[in-house]
Amino acid sequence: MSNSTVLLLFPITVAVIMLGLGLTLTLEDFRRVVRYPRAMVVCLVGQMLVLPAICLGLVVAFDLRPELAIGMMLLAASPGGSTASLYSHLFKGDVALNISLTAVNSVLAMFTLPLIVNLSVAGFLGADSSIGLQFDKVVQVFSIVLIPIAVGMALRARFTSFAVRMERPVKVLSVIVLVMMIASVLSGLGEEVFRILGDIIAVVVLFNLFGMAVGYFGPRLFRVGRRESIASAFEIGLHNAPLSIAIAMSPTLLDSTEMAMPSVTYGFVMFFTALVFGFAVARRARASAADPAVTTTRP
Template sequence: MDLLINVGLPLSLAIIMLSLGIGLHVADFHRVLSRRNPFAIGALCQIVLLPVTAFITVKLFALPPEIAVGFMLLSFCPGGVTSNILSKLARGDVALSVSLTAVISLLSLITVPVLAAWSITHFMGEDAPEVSITGLAIAMFLITTLPVAIGVSLRHFAPGFAQRVDAPLSKIATVLFVLIVLAALAGNWQLFVDNLGVLGAGLITLNIALLAIGLGMARAAKLSWNESKTISIETGIQNSTLGITLAALITGTDSGFSPLALPSAVYGITMYVVALPFIAWLRSRGKDVK
């Protein structure tokens, strides 16, 4: 278990972020400047409305402190590769999805450590573990920002090599992700069983609310239907591997997977239960909405 947490967990996240970077072009970052309105709506939804919605959900379901913190950690995580894939499946604006994922993932180096430290103190009070914002920021840089930067550089300077390693990296990351989710559930099995009802209901409610909020905000801003679909998915889909990794970084690895990781682990399953029917609905309305 210690080997999986100390080596497998950060390695899995780094591979996922490297795979994300390899799928990016420098132009994806430049595109933000030419599409300011859609990007601004997407960023607002992810950075502000997403954590606020998670906070309201936690309060409504009266979740235990450690589970509440886990919900908040999940809400601080950007979409990652999964949101890009789902945007493509929904026939959304994939270029916008990639641009949002790229920039928000890099911004998470700043936003996540600060928000994570606040949520730990707010919900756990005297029982809160000591959190080093600087330490979290350094860890975030090493396992998220740096791999993305390396991936983008490989795509720019060695496109042939990047294309060859992209698919194998994605497959490796998927296998590691499944193992980590299963291990996190097994390590907190009794807590999972005791809170299954409220945990599952809370996560599904949060997921549905975020997809609806993203879609509603985009339509209110008069974005195109394809842009609106993408904003909805980028708002409603989070990188659960990053949530599990944050939990391990905050609490340490001496006692196995932290209960803080449980919401992200369960979300890794419930996300698809909610997202796939929603995407089928988005696809079905693709030709009817402007």
């Protein structure tokens, strides 16, 4: 399959991934928000406000060139993905909270993502740049993200057993199309990949680690429970890289291979950093459980 064909299939790629997400969601996941008011508010503030600010500080501090800086901001504006629930399960986080956060973040991101991307384009390339997510492009992002999620949720509600059976095949298909997307990005950049990787690897790793740290210690400062804080750490720290890759690469959206490179790098890095962070949090939890003074002062 040619690279141009893969590019044209990007909207379908995102739709498949979002359909898979929708198959895991129910209306209860949105209703559950009222059961975690403190955790939800702290997590959403961290996701929507604190993390983009941290990302902006990193790209400015490392003086990334405009396309890479916009790619990083696009990644920061993307919601969490299903990977967060997996890591939350592995390290005894509150998976139900993860699912609810993913559901709410996916909806909110349709409004905050275009805003952050357009402000980034104006700030790094100039207000007169032709790149950006204008209204028609925002509608397209909305249609390829929320509509498949809604379809998946409808299938889950109406044909529950079928939806449950389809979860695994759709996840496998999502991995296949993600590999195709990454291959398209790498082939489009050629030998320049290694130079770009050298420019952004430190920023990507720091952004990932800061995201998980904010997601964990922010809720703990507000006396949110440990399991909910672990869920928050992975939800804020592990973003939906396929979505940001597709938005960056799609010929009808940003159409920039270079803007996709931060998300491609992040997609590889986060699996390893999340494991390290998870083991560190688990070790901290064991130490706290062994210290009576800690267990009596922390929820």
